[in-house]
Amino acid sequence: MASNKTYDESSFRVLKGLEPVRERPGMYTRTDSPAHIIQEVIDNAADEALAGQAKRISVTVYRDGAITVADDGRGIPVGLHPEEGVPVVVLAYTRLHAGGKFNKKEGNSAYAFSGGLHGVGVAVTNALSQRIEVEVKREGKVHRIVFAEGGEKIGPLEQIGECGQRNTGTTVKVWPDPKYFDVPRAPMAELERLLRSKAVLLPGVEVRLETEQPDGSLARKEWHYPGGLAQYLAEQAGDIDPVAPLFTGEKYAAADDEHFANGEGAAWAFGWFDPAIASESYVNLIPTVAGGTHESGLRAGVFEAVKSFIEHHALLPRGLKLQQDDVCNRMSFVLSARLLDPQFQGQVKEKLNSREAVKLVSGMVRDPFEIWLNNHVEAGKAIAELAIRAATARQKNAKKVEKKKSSGVAVLPGKLSDCESEDIDDNEIFLVEGDSAGGSAKLARNKETQAILPLRGKVLNSWEVDAGRLYANNEIHDIAVALGVDAHGPDEQPDLSGLRYGKVVIMSDADVDGAHIQTLLLTLFFRHFPRLIEQGHIYMAQPPLYRIDVPAQGKKRPARRLYALDDGELNAIRDRMVSEGFKPEAIEVGRFKGLGEMNPEQLRETTMDPATRRVLPVQVRPEAMEETVRLFTLLMGKGEASGRRAWMEEKGDTVEADI
Numbered sequence: 001m002a003s004n005k006t007y008d009e010s011s012f013r014v015l016k017g018l019e020p021v022r023e024r025p026g027m028y029t030r031t032d033s034p035a036h037i038i039q040e041v042i043d044n045a046a047d048e049a050l051a052g053q054a055k056r057i058s059v060t061v062y063r064d065g066a067i068t069v070a071d072d073g074r075g076i077p078v079g080l081h082p083e084e085g086v087p088v089v090v091l092a093y094t095r096l097h098a099g100g101k102f103n104k105k106e107g108n109s110a111y112a113f114s115g116g117l118h119g120v121g122v123a124v125t126n127a128l129s130q131r132i133e134v135e136v137k138r139e140g141k142v143h144r145i146v147f148a149e150g151g152e153k154i155g156p157l158e159q160i161g162e163c164g165q166r167n168t169g170t171t172v173k174v175w176p177d178p179k180y181f182d183v184p185r186a187p188m189a190e191l192e193r194l195l196r197s198k199a200v201l202l203p204g205v206e207v208r209l210e211t212e213q214p215d216g217s218l219a220r221k222e223w224h225y226p227g228g229l230a231q232y233l234a235e236q237a238g239d240i241d242p243v244a245p246l247f248t249g250e251k252y253a254a255a256d257d258e259h260f261a262n263g264e265g266a267a268w269a270f271g272w273f274d275p276a277i278a279s280e281s282y283v284n285l286i287p288t289v290a291g292g293t294h295e296s297g298l299r300a301g302v303f304e305a306v307k308s309f310i311e312h313h314a315l316l317p318r319g320l321k322l323q324q325d326d327v328c329n330r331m332s333f334v335l336s337a338r339l340l341d342p343q344f345q346g347q348v349k350e351k352l353n354s355r356e357a358v359k360l361v362s363g364m365v366r367d368p369f370e371i372w373l374n375n376h377v378e379a380g381k382a383i384a385e386l387a388i389r390a391a392t393a394r395q396k397n398a399k400k401v402e403k404k405k406s407s408g409v410a411v412l413p414g415k416l417s418d419c420e421s422e423d424i425d426d427n428e429i430f431l432v433e434g435d436s437a438g439g440s441a442k443l444a445r446n447k448e449t450q451a452i453l454p455l456r457g458k459v460l461n462s463w464e465v466d467a468g469r470l471y472a473n474n475e476i477h478d479i480a481v482a483l484g485v486d487a488h489g490p491d492e493q494p495d496l497s498g499l500r501y502g503k504v505v506i507m508s509d510a511d512v513d514g515a516h517i518q519t520l521l522l523t524l525f526f527r528h529f530p531r532l533i534e535q536g537h538i539y540m541a542q543p544p545l546y547r548i549d550v551p552a553q554g555k556k557r558p559a560r561r562l563y564a565l566d567d568g569e570l571n572a573i574r575d576r577m578v579s580e581g582f583k584p585e586a587i588e589v590g591r592f593k594g595l596g597e598m599n600p601e602q603l604r605e606t607t608m609d610p611a612t613r614r615v616l617p618v619q620v621r622p623e624a625m626e627e628t629v630r631l632f633t634l635l636m637g638k639g640e641a642s643g644r645r646a647w648m649e650e651k652g653d654t655v656e657a658d659i
Contacts, residue, residue: 005010018094018151021127028124031360034176034210035069035186037128040121041069041172046198046285048073049205054169059195060210060218060233065176065185072169075138078157089134089143093126094151103225122172127153128180135171137163150177192221194287199223201285201336229269229334236278237332242271243386244379245370251364252338259558261340266361270299270333272383281335283342283352292344292352294337296611297361299328304362305370310384312374317388321614323448325426326391327383337361341576354606355612356560394423413478417442417452429482429501430541430608431455433508433517436596441507443600444608445642451501453482458513459520463527463636470528479524487528494531504532505615507541507607509594510565522618523636526628538618543595546570549588550577563606 021028030036048054054073061067066400077088084091126132132147133419142163146155178184191211199207203225210218225231230248252265281288281295288294303324310316343354374382412418415438419427429451432438438454444451460473467487471477480487506521508514518540525538532538544563548570552559564570570589576588592598598606607613620628634643 010070018096018123018127020096021124022180024148025124025128029128031180032182032202033186033190034128034174034184035190035194037125038067038069038186038191040125040172041174042198043286044122045069045071045073045170046202049172049198049202050285055204056206056208057195057198058208058210059191060212061186061188061191062212063214066173067154067176067186068171068173070169070171071650073236075136075168075170076134078136078138078143084444087145089136089145089157092631093122093132093134093147094154096123114130123151125174127176128177130177131175133173135160135322136353137170140165147554196223196232197280197282197287198285200225200229200334201282202319228338229267233269233271233332233334236334237271237273237282240273240275242273243330244272244382245376246271247369249365249368249372251368253360259363260356262556264338264360265364266294266298266337266339268333268334268335268365270298270331270335271334272330272386274330274386276330277332279331279333279335281333281337283337283339283344283350283357285336286344288344288350290351293357293612294335294339294352294361297313297358297363298333298335298365299324299331300358300611301362301365302331302369303327305366305373306380306383306387308370309373309380310387313377313381313384315381315384317392320388320391320395322387322391323426326394327387329390330386335361340454341580355563358611369601411481413453415454415478416482417445419445419449420447421449423449424499425502427451427501427504428503429453430507431479431521432595433514433594434594437507437509438596440596440598440600440603441608444604448607450608451482453478455479455517458652459524461520461636462524463632464638467528476524480529483529483532485529485532488531489528490530497533499532499537502537503539504537505539505541507543507595510543510545510592511594514594519635523632524648525618526620526632533618533620536617536619539615540618541607542614542616543592543598543603545592547590547592547602548573548577549590550582551579551586616617 024033029040042057045054045057048071049057051073054071056072058070059067060070076092080086080090081088081091126147127150129150130148132151134145134147136143137557140162141159142158142161144160145157146223147153148155153333158482161300175329176184176186182394188211195207195209198203200223207223212213213219227234228248233246244275246269247270247409248269250265253260255262258500267346275623279295281291281298285293306327307322308460316322337352337357337360339352339354339357341354342357343414344350344352373383419429421427426449428449430441430445430453432441432452432454435454435456438452441452441454455475457475459475459479462476467489470487471480482500483504484500485496486494488494504525506518508517522538522540525533542565544565545567546564546569548562550562562573564573574584574587574589578584594606595603605612
């Protein structure tokens with residue numbers, strides 16, 4: 001049915017200023033509570049401390065929901081920007097992608113290491129607040145400015161007093177706008193955890209939280225960790241004693257380092273507990289609650305050190321093969337990484353994506369930890385014994401599964417390159433578009449845990465195919481046999497005990513044909529293997545579309561190779577490189593025509609290595625099930641051509657890859 005809506009020049013709307021944030025707040029911050037927009041202000045204060053310019057951070061929570069964040073740093077500049085002609089403090093709070101943390105060249109930056117990257121943070125705070133008051137002490141003067149109604153109203157920048165030349169700092173009072181959040185107040189437990197972590201990660205910095213009481217008084221909490229990361233990890237463990245003494249250390253790149261910028265590196269404290277306790281990681285003081293590549297680097301470095309120790313002391317029983325999870329499964333850690341140019345997943349910065357962080361952290365950790373193990377042999381043997389027990393248990397469980405599977409009669413497809421491991425939790429299968437990409441994937445994979453199944457051509461549209469006729473299609477037959485699971489409907493309870501892989505990763509080219517293949521495979525799984533989606537077994541790989549070669553920057557930074565998923569990421573990387581001082585013509589950009597064009601090393605790094613790849617879990621929200629079925633019927637049904645065309649004309653440019 002055709003749409004009657006008018007589509008002309010007036011249909012286009014240009015969002016200005018902070019309008020994009022108010023229109024789509026979920027793209028810029030968490031909307032469950034105002035915690036993250038307050039964290040943006042706290043992170044600015046912490047960046048001052050990280051730069052060695054602040055010794056105190058104080059947060060006050062008022063009964064009306066307002067929150068004040070104060071520091072004794074240098075104070076936000078209040079003078080006019082040389083190009084924009086607007087006070088810098090106004091730019092910081094009213095312009096997206098404006099900030100003092102882009103240019104990080106040595107000797108020419110206020111922030112060599114910071115969590116702020118995109119110049120978005122406090123502008124988002126302003127956009128989603130009813131009111132913000134900023135007071136700046138700088139150069140012997142006290143200035144004040146007020147922003148109201150989501151930054152739409154900007155008061156005058158006024159000098160309200162004088163202070164000593166050494167009395168500097170910034171005080172920001174925020175009134176979050178409840179209409180943008182599920183709950184109007186920031187959770188106190190989350191604020192406490194955030195501030196406590198700042199105290200741990202910033203030795204010598206006093207961190208304070210004050211809460212207004214019903215009688216108007218202020219209840220105060222302060223955090224101080226002279227023992228640093230080890231003291232914090234021991235506090236988190238409580239009564240649980242570590243298997244061996246905690247290992248604490250830090251290591252940073254020197255000015256003459258060939259691979260990393262001066263000062264990049266990490267500090268850490270880790271130990272083995274039974275049972276394991278929760279771990280925490282940070283990048284430039286930003287908490288990365290979803291982990292990322294720095295955590296992968298820590299595990300890689302620890303694994304290599306323990307493995308080397310075990311081999312040196314001949315502790316591994318014959319026939320037993322050690323895996324990283326065997327060593328790191330019960331390891332708990334606090335990791336604080338420092339990167340000059342970290343790349344996060346999204347503005348909320350919950351996960352680090354910087355691929356170089358794997359090599360950075362693993363390289364910094366491995367040698368010091370291996371030396372420590374050989375100097376503390378009894379502790380090393382206790383850790384080794386824990387890992388060997390885990391490997392032995394894993395191998396026994398795998399054998400039990402194999403006996404169960406061996407009774408099956410299906411013959412695995414000849415084109416399947418299977419993995420060696422029999423541990424379902426570790427095993428992955430990549431459904432790869434075409435023989436060319438399949439060949440590259442076979443060379444790029446980890447043979448131990450990764451299987452490859454190349455698919456010839458496009459899979460049948462199975463939305464309206466009966467289950468009894470499904471296996472007449474060779475590709476679908478091979479997928480079902482390789483997975484070890486029979487097709488089933490949404491109301492059936494299939495036997496998944498024969499499932500051979502914990503993750504099924506759809507890997508296709510980053511183009512229109514690749515998107516079509518993804519859609520056909522998602523249709524197959526949603527219609528005929530819904531339990532695999534429901535139980536979190538289906539994933540979509542996100543291979544990059546562009547390769548960006550960045551030249552060396554003197555002795556400070558070696559040449560780099562970056563990757564971009566799409567045009568938006570490409571433009572963001574270009575802008576960042578230009579802001580770092582590179583000429584646009586010096587940055588070389590190559591476009592991948594398909595997965596088969598990547599060499600195995602590039603394919604491994606960008607798409608297949610669990611430490612550095614990007615994959616998206618496929619999930620169906622229960623409340624969206626009815627709408628999802630309707631949309632699949634519209635897009636994949638044979639009799640829906642006219643409705644499909646109308647839908648594509650109306651919404652084709654707004655579709656997001658979210659089921």
